[in-house]
Amino acid sequence: VIAHGNSTLHVRNHRHRTRPPQSARPAPEAALEAAGRTTEHRDFREASMDRPILRTFIAYVEDRPGVLNRVASLIRRRAYNIESLGVGRTHLKGVSRLTLVLEADEDAARRLEANLYKLVNILWVRDVTHTPCVERDLALIKVKADAQTRAQVLQLCEVFRARAVDVSPEALTIEITGTADKLDGLLDVLRPFGIIEMVRTGMLVMTRGAEEAEAKLDSWPVRAVENSAA
Amino acid sequence: MKRTGAQILWEVLVSEGVDVVFGYPGGAIMPAYDTILGYPIRHVLVRHEQGAAHMADGYARASGKVGVAVATSGPGATNLVTGIATAMLDSSPIVCITGQVSSKLLGSDAFQEIDITGVSLPITKHNYLVTDVADIAPMLREAFYIARSGRPGPVLVDITKDAQQASIDYEPTTGEVRLPGYRPSHSARPAQLAKAIELIDDARRPLILAGHGIVKSEAMRELLAFVEKTGIPVASTLLGLGGFPATHPLSLGMMGMHGEAWVNNAIQESDLLIALGMRFDDRVTGNLKNYAVKAKKIHVEIDRSEINKNVKVDVGLIGDVRDTLRSLIPGVKQQDRSEWVARITDLKGDSAVRDIQQLPYNEKLYAAHVIHDLWRLTEGKALVVTDVGQHQMWEAQYYKHDHPRKLITSGGLGTMGFALPAAIGARFAKPDEEVWVVCGDGGFQMTACELSTCAQEGLKVHVAIINNGYLGMVRQWQEFFYNRRYSATPLLSPDFVKLAEAHGLAGLRVTRREEIPEAVARARATPGTVVIDFRVEQEDSVYPMVAAGADLHDMIRRPSPIVETGEDP
Numbered sequence: 001v002i003a004h005g006n007s008t009l010h011v012r013n014h015r016h017r018t019r020p021p022q023s024a025r026p027a028p029e030a031a032l033e034a035a036g037r038t039t040e041h042r043d044f045r046e047a048s049m050d051r052p053i054l055r056t057f058i059a060y061v062e063d064r065p066g067v068l069n070r071v072a073s074l075i076r077r078r079a080y081n082i083e084s085l086g087v088g089r090t091h092l093k094g095v096s097r098l099t100l101v102l103e104a105d106e107d108a109a110r111r112l113e114a115n116l117y118k119l120v121n122i123l124w125v126r127d128v129t130h131t132p133c134v135e136r137d138l139a140l141i142k143v144k145a146d147a148q149t150r151a152q153v154l155q156l157c158e159v160f161r162a163r164a165v166d167v168s169p170e171a172l173t174i175e176i177t178g179t180a181d182k183l184d185g186l187l188d189v190l191r192p193f194g195i196i197e198m199v200r201t202g203m204l205v206m207t208r209g210a211e212e213a214e215a216k217l218d219s220w221p222v223r224a225v226e227n228s229a230a
Numbered sequence: 231m232k233r234t235g236a237q238i239l240w241e242v243l244v245s246e247g248v249d250v251v252f253g254y255p256g257g258a259i260m261p262a263y264d265t266i267l268g269y270p271i272r273h274v275l276v277r278h279e280q281g282a283a284h285m286a287d288g289y290a291r292a293s294g295k296v297g298v299a300v301a302t303s304g305p306g307a308t309n310l311v312t313g314i315a316t317a318m319l320d321s322s323p324i325v326c327i328t329g330q331v332s333s334k335l336l337g338s339d340a341f342q343e344i345d346i347t348g349v350s351l352p353i354t355k356h357n358y359l360v361t362d363v364a365d366i367a368p369m370l371r372e373a374f375y376i377a378r379s380g381r382p383g384p385v386l387v388d389i390t391k392d393a394q395q396a397s398i399d400y401e402p403t404t405g406e407v408r409l410p411g412y413r414p415s416h417s418a419r420p421a422q423l424a425k426a427i428e429l430i431d432d433a434r435r436p437l438i439l440a441g442h443g444i445v446k447s448e449a450m451r452e453l454l455a456f457v458e459k460t461g462i463p464v465a466s467t468l469l470g471l472g473g474f475p476a477t478h479p480l481s482l483g484m485m486g487m488h489g490e491a492w493v494n495n496a497i498q499e500s501d502l503l504i505a506l507g508m509r510f511d512d513r514v515t516g517n518l519k520n521y522a523v524k525a526k527k528i529h530v531e532i533d534r535s536e537i538n539k540n541v542k543v544d545v546g547l548i549g550d551v552r553d554t555l556r557s558l559i560p561g562v563k564q565q566d567r568s569e570w571v572a573r574i575t576d577l578k579g580d581s582a583v584r585d586i587q588q589l590p591y592n593e594k595l596y597a598a599h600v601i602h603d604l605w606r607l608t609e610g611k612a613l614v615v616t617d618v619g620q621h622q623m624w625e626a627q628y629y630k631h632d633h634p635r636k637l638i639t640s641g642g643l644g645t646m647g648f649a650l651p652a653a654i655g656a657r658f659a660k661p662d663e664e665v666w667v668v669c670g671d672g673g674f675q676m677t678a679c680e681l682s683t684c685a686q687e688g689l690k691v692h693v694a695i696i697n698n699g700y701l702g703m704v705r706q707w708q709e710f711f712y713n714r715r716y717s718a719t720p721l722l723s724p725d726f727v728k729l730a731e732a733h734g735l736a737g738l739r740v741t742r743r744e745e746i747p748e749a750v751a752r753a754r755a756t757p758g759t760v761v762i763d764f765r766v767e768q769e770d771s772v773y774p775m776v777a778a779g780a781d782l783h784d785m786i787r788r789p790s791p792i793v794e795t796g797e798d799p
């Protein structure tokens with residue numbers, strides 16, 4: 001589902017909480033794409049400011065030992081549970097990028113961002129919870145499928161635009177990419193067949209538009225720090 | 231030049247201006263101890279590594295420079311932990327250098343191996359594990375830079391034994407350290423400054439809350455200029471004491487849990503709080519819900535994560551306090567705020583008669599008397615290092631500090647045992663100043679072994695033990711909140727006079743107020759460290775007191791023979 005970032009994020013953010021009343025299920029992608037951002041969504045966002053919701057942070061970090069530990073420790077200290085954490089190299093030498101999803105209210109999120117900034121090895125942080133984003137999660141799902149059920153499973157995969165990457169007499173391994181909701185949806189329909197194992201990358205997020213995530217890392221921008229102060 | 235890692239270590243320290251380090255040798259740091267003899271650095275042998283970290287901290291706070299502690303791996307490193315945490319919570323710039331087992335043994339539970347970078351991760355501003363000799367110089371230079379810049383703090387550098395032993399061609403580098411992700415300096419935005427100036431000009435009952443940042447950024451002159459132009463009275467945090475002259479007419483004194491009653495009441499009545507380099511700690515605010523509800527707030531702070539952390543502010547000025555004050559001073563209007571100052575004087579009300587100084591003489595020795603007399607006898611010029619507890623609060627109330635870096639105390643972490651080692655460190659920073667330790671009988675015994683260090687180094691430190699036979703602050707809480715059940719607070723101590731003598735030092739005992747001047751005179755005339763055992767009233771309490779979590783104006787007051795009870799205003 002390539003949905004408008006904002007809308008999709010809101011839906012996802014409330015997976016484990018109360019769902020926004022105005023969008024009970026994720027709408028089909030084309031419809032959402034066309035709809036853009038509605039006032040309904042904006043109202044909802046304002047109302048959600050002081051409630052804990054899932055927040056998404058992007059951070060550029062130095063690619064060296066112990067950095068992930070520092071980030072994790074900072075979060076652990078505040079007793080937040082990490083919902084998802086994806087880390088990998090970037091096109092810049094010595095720079096890794098991480099996408100972090102956790103549940104926090106607006107205040108806690110702002111403090112977390114400020115504290116992440118204080119880590120010496122963190123180059124740049126941004127809370128993109130309320131920013132239009134493309135978000136992707138990748139899963140490999142090994143599901144039971146014999147000669148009788150294989151066709152059925154493959155048909156379901158087709159609907160979700162997932163593909164089989166490994167096949168054996170007893171099982172199929174499916175690769176699916178998409179939003180967390182899409183992955184959950186496939187998982188729901190595959191569960192009756194018997195899931196043997198599953199692995200997910202965690203959420204990977206990129207802001208929409210031409211801006212290169214403001215990652216002008218050679219000029220090391222200090223993000224408008226005053227934003228956090230009133 | 232061919233140099234071993236152990237040599238490079240000291241060369242970097244010398245180039246950073248280090249002339250004294252506090253430490254304790256051991257297996258994994260022996261290469262470094264072997265080479266130190268060739269460098270112009272004095273090594274002070276401590277009796278416990280916690281003392282080394284506190285000494286580095288005391289040195290840093292007294293001098294404004296970076297203090298250095300050295301320890302071996304394993305237990306040497308873990309013993310530093312309390313001292314590092316103390317420095318972290320009070321933003322004190324120290325660099326701790328620890329030896330580590332050889333890199334190929336890392337993670338193997340080798341003898342005296344502990345993951346000290348892991349252990350110290352949440353209590354350091356940053357830390358390094360150095361396994362390659364080539365990294366020693368750059369990482370140490372970064373460590374010093376990080377420790378002293380921005381909001382200062384402790385940095386630990388853990389160097390494996392093989393990195394100390396290995397050799398490379400070493401060329402000293404100079405110039406600024408550049409760390410891509412580290413941005414220690416900010417300056418407040420013009421729009422925010424303008425907003426702050428508007429709030430200040432419009433305020434009728436403004437107050438300045440002066441914190442440790444005033445001292446850290448050397449903003450004393452700027453604060454004075456700001457106050458004299460705006461006529462705004464100044465309340466101080468515990469660590470802010472001395473940042474503004476205590477005897478200045480616009481100095482109100484300390485705020486918070488054991489702050490002066492009129493200061494806390496003035497905060498609750500004010501319409502604008504200008505917080506300078508302080509962090510609205512819970513010991514300062516009491517119940518946040520009812521904290522200064524009528525006041526708008528301006529927060530000047532170098533660490534942006536402090537802004538809006540505890541108290542929501544109207545204007546946050548992120549930057550160095552001194553620079554920010556310099557930007558504010560030309561913009562603010564000259565004002566006469568004598569009406570507001572007169573109101574605060576009214577708020578003092580019966581505070582004076584409740585003061586322990588006003589109690590009719592009853593032959594008992596009160597801690598407040600000891601501190602007051604010490605202040606008088608030293609003409610307020612001593613560098614006082616306090617421990618943690620009742621005596622710490624009495625010192626803050628009764629010793630008037632007119633100058634910065636004259637009160638050194640563990641504020642944030644509240645580390646008992648801090649005073650004696652920190653005073654030793656301060657002594658090295660300020661060899662010409664009169665250094666007094668004021669501590670309790672409990673805290674003193676936590677690090678009393680450092681008396682031996684004083685003796686070995688030939689140091690002169692005056693130690694005033696406020697001895698009440700209790701862990702006094704806990705006893706006070708038990709009296710107020712736990713129905714006087716004195717669980718584990720009565721304390722049997724050794725004979726402190728004999729203890730001093732056993733170290734080859736002088737010990738004195740004072741049991742009556744009239745003996746104080748002579749004891750102080752004798753201590754000052756004695757060449758080495760002197761311990762004075764002040765046997766004070768056992769069950770005295772620190773007043774006023776805002777109970778933990780209570781509203782700031784809801785204070786327990788000292789019962790007074792003139793005022794009826796301790797429960798009113």
